[in-house]
Amino acid sequence: xxxxxxxxxxxxxxxxxxxxxxxxxxxxxxxxxxxxxxxxxxxxxxxxxxxxxxxxxxxxxxxxxxxxxxxxxxxxxxxxxxxxxxxxxxxxxxxxxxxxxxxxxxxxxxxxxxxxxxxxxxxxxxxxxxxxxxxxxxxxxxxxxxxxxxxxxxxxxxxxxxxxxxxxxxxxxxxxxxxxxxxxxxxxxxxxxxxxxxxxxxxxxxxxxxxxxxxxxxxxxxxxxxxxxxxxxxxxxxxxxxxxxxxxxxxxxxxxxxxxxxxxxxxxxxxxxxxxxxxxxxxxxxxxxxxxxxxxxxxxxxxxxxxxxxxxxxxxxxxxxxxxxxxxxxxxxxxxxxxxxxxxxxxxxxxxxxxxxxxxxxxxxxxxxxxxxxxxxxxxxxxxxxxxxxxxxxxxxxxxxxxxxxxxxxxxxxxxxxxxxxxxxxxxxxxxxxxxxxxxxxxxxxxxxxxxxxxxxxxxxxxxxxxxxxxxxxxxxxxxxxxxxxxxxxxxxxxxxxxxxxxxxxxxxxxxxxxxxxxxxxxxxxxxxxxxxxxxxxxxxxxxxxxxxxxxxxxxxxxxxxxxxxxxxxxxxxxxxxxxxxxxxxxxxxxxxxxxxxxxxxxxxxxxxxxxxxxxxxxxxxxxxxxxxxxxxxxxxxxxxxxxx
Amino acid sequence: xxxxxxxxxxxxxxxxxxxxxxxxxxxxxxxxxxxxxxxxxxxxxxxxxxxxxxxxxxxxxxxxxxxxxxxxxxxxxxxxxxxxxxxxxxxxxxxxxxxxxxxxxxxxxxxxxxxxxxxxxxxxxxxxxxxxxxxxxxxxxxxxxxxxxxxxxxxxxxxxxxxxxxxxxxxxxxxxxxxxxxxxxxxxxxxxxxxxxxxxxxxxxxxxxxxxxxxxxxxxxxxxxxxxxxxxxxxxxxxxxxxxxxxxxxxxxxxxxxxxxxxxxxxxxxxxxxxxxxxxxxxxxxxxxxxxxxxxxxxxxxxxx
Numbered sequence: 001x002x003x004x005x006x007x008x009x010x011x012x013x014x015x016x017x018x019x020x021x022x023x024x025x026x027x028x029x030x031x032x033x034x035x036x037x038x039x040x041x042x043x044x045x046x047x048x049x050x051x052x053x054x055x056x057x058x059x060x061x062x063x064x065x066x067x068x069x070x071x072x073x074x075x076x077x078x079x080x081x082x083x084x085x086x087x088x089x090x091x092x093x094x095x096x097x098x099x100x101x102x103x104x105x106x107x108x109x110x111x112x113x114x115x116x117x118x119x120x121x122x123x124x125x126x127x128x129x130x131x132x133x134x135x136x137x138x139x140x141x142x143x144x145x146x147x148x149x150x151x152x153x154x155x156x157x158x159x160x161x162x163x164x165x166x167x168x169x170x171x172x173x174x175x176x177x178x179x180x181x182x183x184x185x186x187x188x189x190x191x192x193x194x195x196x197x198x199x200x201x202x203x204x205x206x207x208x209x210x211x212x213x214x215x216x217x218x219x220x221x222x223x224x225x226x227x228x229x230x231x232x233x234x235x236x237x238x239x240x241x242x243x244x245x246x247x248x249x250x251x252x253x254x255x256x257x258x259x260x261x262x263x264x265x266x267x268x269x270x271x272x273x274x275x276x277x278x279x280x281x282x283x284x285x286x287x288x289x290x291x292x293x294x295x296x297x298x299x300x301x302x303x304x305x306x307x308x309x310x311x312x313x314x315x316x317x318x319x320x321x322x323x324x325x326x327x328x329x330x331x332x333x334x335x336x337x338x339x340x341x342x343x344x345x346x347x348x349x350x351x352x353x354x355x356x357x358x359x360x361x362x363x364x365x366x367x368x369x370x371x372x373x374x375x376x377x378x379x380x381x382x383x384x385x386x387x388x389x390x391x392x393x394x395x396x397x398x399x400x401x402x403x404x405x406x407x408x409x410x411x412x413x414x415x416x417x418x419x420x421x422x423x424x425x426x427x428x429x430x431x432x433x434x435x436x437x438x439x440x441x442x443x444x445x446x447x448x449x450x451x452x453x454x455x456x457x458x459x460x461x462x463x464x465x466x467x468x469x470x471x472x473x474x475x476x477x478x479x480x481x482x483x484x485x486x487x488x489x490x491x492x493x494x495x496x497x498x499x500x501x502x503x504x505x506x507x508x509x510x511x512x513x514x515x516x517x518x519x520x521x522x523x524x525x526x527x528x529x530x531x532x533x534x535x536x537x538x539x540x541x542x543x544x545x546x547x548x549x550x551x552x553x554x555x556x557x558x559x560x561x562x563x564x565x566x567x568x569x570x571x572x573x574x575x576x577x578x579x580x581x582x583x584x585x586x587x588x589x590x591x592x593x594x595x596x597x598x599x600x601x602x603x604x605x606x607x608x609x610x611x612x613x614x615x616x617x618x619x620x621x622x623x624x625x626x627x628x629x630x631x632x633x634x635x636x637x638x639x640x641x642x643x644x645x
Numbered sequence: 646x647x648x649x650x651x652x653x654x655x656x657x658x659x660x661x662x663x664x665x666x667x668x669x670x671x672x673x674x675x676x677x678x679x680x681x682x683x684x685x686x687x688x689x690x691x692x693x694x695x696x697x698x699x700x701x702x703x704x705x706x707x708x709x710x711x712x713x714x715x716x717x718x719x720x721x722x723x724x725x726x727x728x729x730x731x732x733x734x735x736x737x738x739x740x741x742x743x744x745x746x747x748x749x750x751x752x753x754x755x756x757x758x759x760x761x762x763x764x765x766x767x768x769x770x771x772x773x774x775x776x777x778x779x780x781x782x783x784x785x786x787x788x789x790x791x792x793x794x795x796x797x798x799x800x801x802x803x804x805x806x807x808x809x810x811x812x813x814x815x816x817x818x819x820x821x822x823x824x825x826x827x828x829x830x831x832x833x834x835x836x837x838x839x840x841x842x843x844x845x846x847x848x849x850x851x852x853x854x855x856x857x858x859x860x861x862x863x864x865x866x867x868x869x870x871x872x873x874x875x876x877x878x879x880x881x882x883x884x885x886x887x888x889x890x891x892x893x894x895x896x897x898x899x900x901x902x903x904x905x906x907x908x909x910x911x912x913x914x915x916x917x918x919x920x921x922x923x924x925x926x927x928x929x930x931x932x933x934x935x936x937x938x939x940x941x942x943x944x945x946x947x948x949x950x
Binding site: 360361363364367370374378381382383384385389392393396397400401403404408411412414415418419420422423425426427429430433436437438441442443500503504507508511514515518519522523526527529530531532533534535536537538539540545547549550551555556557558559560562563 | 690693694695696697698699700701703705706709710712713714716717731733734735736737738739741742743745746749752753756757758759760761762763764765767768769771772774775776777778779781782783785786789790793794855856859860861864922924925926932936939943947
């Protein structure tokens with residue numbers, strides 16, 4: 001059934017490729033076919049997943065060293081379910097977004113988005129390193145072309161190319177890892193593989209490029225802002241999870257020393273920390289969301305490290321809670337991150353701007369978008385009643401249960417992890433309360449924001465669906481836990497730990513319902529009692545306040561920015577007052593990512609200089625190319641003669 | 646249980662009243678009655694509300710949600726009883742998040758009116774969470790490290806302080822100190838914030854609610870007082886040995902709360918407010934103390950010193 005559904009998706013992209021009818025028609029047809037295909041996929045994966053068995057096919061292709069394994073085990077089915085659901089919701093939004101934000105190149109954009117989702121599903125199933133790499137490449141390439149929807153925009157092309165280059169460095173590392181693995185084990189199959197130490201780390205690095213771990217995350221904040229909103233949502237919510245999937249595969253298939261796990265934990269914490277401080281400092285909504293994806297990947301990484309560490313220390317509570325926390329967070333992130341990206345797309349369509357300091361006052365102009373964004377903010381900041389809280393709860397419980405660890409390293413690392421993660425989650429609250437309140441509260445800071453209008457219902461449909469799931473999984477935490485149960489069983493989570501956590505979630509839902517009841521009761525009583533009059537905002541006696549006097553995003557985070565100065569390098573450009581009658585002064589500052597500026601761009605510069613060495617070869621003259629050919633042929637001839645002798 | 650609810654309802658405002666009375670007596674004034682905060686809240690309940698033209702629906706409901714969240718959080722802490730009303734293993738994170746929720750909605754409401762004063766307060770107040778959340782988590786961690794991981798109520802109630810076991814005393818004293826500082830920060834008291842100042846630029850909590858009035862303001866006042874009382878209760882439970890009779894628990898609890906209120910009042914009388922720009926540096930103190938406690942515990946467990 002999965003293959004039929006994927007074939008249907010293939011048909012959808014082929015139709016879109018040859019369709020010459022009106023583009024809205026084509027997009028509608030594509031959306032319908034894709035959503036039917038995704039619904040089928042969701043159903044098929046769900047049946048496999050909750051049935052609890054793995055499907056194993058063997059594909060024999062002539063010319064391959066061995067038959068290729070195609071495995072749909074609970075792990076693949078779990079990710080497949082998320083992808084199918086995320087794509088189903090995303091493609092509905094994409095249709096309405098493209099309708100409202102119409103530009104050229106929709107057909108090719110849809111074609112590549114469809115190809116991207118097909119290759120993502122293939123990545124989950126193919127357990128043969130060559131075929132896996134082909135699917136992986138297909139995914140990177142198709143997403144690269146899909147990002148470049150707006151081909152007139154130079155910025156868009158440059159950032160998409162950056163993404164392309166980073167993905168290929170990652171793919172090269174992966175290929176090296178697979179090659180080493182093949183050299184030492186003699187098998188290309190990835191099913192039941194035990195990874196050798198060097199190959200293991202190379203594969204982890206390769207997958208870290210896709211997932212966005214420190215220090216390989218620099219493509220996320222570049223590629224996401226230029227991609228159309230639905231694609232950013234799907235890439236951030238779904239595609240980077242293929243990196244996590246790969247990491248889990250490697251984690252399952254290799255032996256781990258505690259010291260290696262501490263390194264993974266430290267990298268995850270660094271990832272989360274770096275992501276969140278930049279999410280806080282950025283002024284562009286989508287770039288901020290991209291950094292927050294990095295933060296969430298870090299949190300997932302912490303959960304996975306807890307899982308490994310618990311296994312190696314024999315602490316079942318820690319390993320079980322870590323794994324459940326990580327998988328819940330993978331699911332929750334694939335709900336709230338697309339939600340926020342889609343809503344940022346709504347803001348872009350309505351105001352043509354994503355700069356927080358140019359917006360404001362959208363709460364009254366776009367009430368639906370604003371309310372949904374608030375729910376997304378609450379989810380991502382791990383506030384109770386919403387789903388982010390449930391997954392962070394599992395991870396924090398795992399950390400606390402590791403405090404009384406038998407080894408000193410275990411205790412110390414859990415203390416560091418607990419403190420750092422609490423700091424990160426507080427900063428996430430600050431980052432998102434900043435975005436929400438600067439963009440949606442107060443008074444508009446530009447005429448574009450002042451003239452914004454609520455968008456048609458179609459653009460709110462997918463966000464409503466996602467927000468409803470965020471709320472549902474947040475208040476009824478057991479529901480989310482029930483969904484990951486087959487995965488927890490397959491990865492051998494201790495039954496007692498699972499039941500204990502289910503009990504905690506049960507109690508929490510009771511308390512949260514009490515909270516809701518108390519809140520609604522208080523609010524209704526208050527509404528009955530109170531008479532409200534409207535007046536101007538209190539301005540310390542000054543009644544002519546303008547929107548420019550409002551607090552800005554930079555000011556909002558200033559107390560912490562002062563503290564985190566070493567991590568927030570600012571580039572300030574200002575023109576000073578000159579002459580006796582100064583005409584104008586200006587001041588602009590931009591926070592730069594020190595990882596990107598300090599390490600990554602320098603390394604990329606070195607790489608470029610290395611490739612420049614070969615510049616002379618590529619000189620565009622036919623006669624020199626012919627002589628290269630001749631030299632190569634001669635060399636071959638000598639080699640063959642030498643071998644024969 | 647009834648005692649618990651009764652104390653949650655009545656004590657917070659009395660606590661603030663005692664702080665103010667202490668300050669007045671120290672300054673040589675007669676001062677308002679210790680019931681004055683209660684009278685203020687009752688007076689505010691009867692008033693109508695004035696909302697800003699800029700504000701949206703958040704401004705209407707945020708104080709109700711903040712109060713509801715703080716109230717539910719208070720149910721996890723025993724208030725003069727043997728047990729908390731609500732408790733289950735691992736409830737500490739819900740407790741922390743409820744307090745964060747209560748703070749977050751007030752911050753959103755403050756930003757909602759588009760006033761730069763309130764933005765200032767909101768920004769300062771929410772910055773404190775960045776250091777208080779890790780501190781609280783580490784305090785819970787050190788208590789769990791010392792006595793096993795249980796419910797929030799148990800962690801404080803079952804922490805036995807033996808006078809001859811120096812480690813239990815060290816943990817109790819240092820943790821109580823950290824919690825006391827957190828109480829001053831969260832309750833917006835001197836030296837971190839001065840509720841009595843009349844200059845917007847130097848206020849934190851009060852400036853956030855400049856536009857709030859009537860029942861909303863009453864809710865905000867009560868929620869903030871309740872938060873102070875929650876921290877005071879956590880500290881008080883270090884003085885209560887396990888297995889004490891419930892009547893004497895009430896007596897000890899009331900006495901220690903009273904003592905804490907007086908000491909908070911004395912701190913306010915004896916110390917000037919810190920400079921705003923240095924505030925955040927000092928909010929790190931609880932974090933450092935909790936790290937110190939954990940370090941001491943680990944050294945002890947490893948058999949050192």
